[in-house]
Amino acid sequence: MSVEIVKRSEWNARPPTEPCNDMPSPVPYVIIHHTHWSRCFTKEASLAEMRKIQDFHIDGRGWWDIGYTFCVGEDGRVYEGRGFDTEGAHSLGYNLRSIGICIMGDFVKDLPKKAALEATQKFIEYCVAQKKLTENYTLYGHRQARQGTDCPGDGLFEIIKTWPHWEAGEHFPPPKK
Secondary structure (H helix, E strand, O other): OOOOEEOHHHHOOOOOOOOOOEOOOOEEEEEEEEOOOOOOOOHHHHHHHHHHHHHHHHHHOOOOOOOOOEEEOOOOOEEEOOOOOEOOOOOOOOOOOEEEEEEOOOOOOOOOOHHHHHHHHHHHHHHHHOOOEEEEEEEEEHHHHOOOOOOOOHHHHHHHOOOOOEOOOOOOOOOOO
């Protein structure tokens, strides 16, 4: 299981504006998102998009860092967001209990490229192997964990419904696990 992880330093991440909150490992949930922005087919485009996402989350939302744990480009690479063992800001109620993976792009109608889907699935397997995610984890699309969003887009949502560990239904507030 090989997955290329691009570190924060490679995309010139800004330092967090506040100290990071630790997150215990392993966690029981994976939440899948999309940016609803530009699609990224190359490493260069993905690097630029990571900086754009972080700038929006810090400067626009007032968060202390990028909200996602990791992002995935359609170039087939995984980009470190907040990273492992750090509380996310991607899905209220799940931020201390999940790995938030965002595929960069707008997937309301379009589907992500095969490289992004395969990289996401391999990365989830990697998370289990690294003991960052429980073996019996539950996978949700963001819309299942938060009211009022269509994230990760209808196209991507239909795909993740076929993945291992996906669980149907709406899960807000989060179940005790």
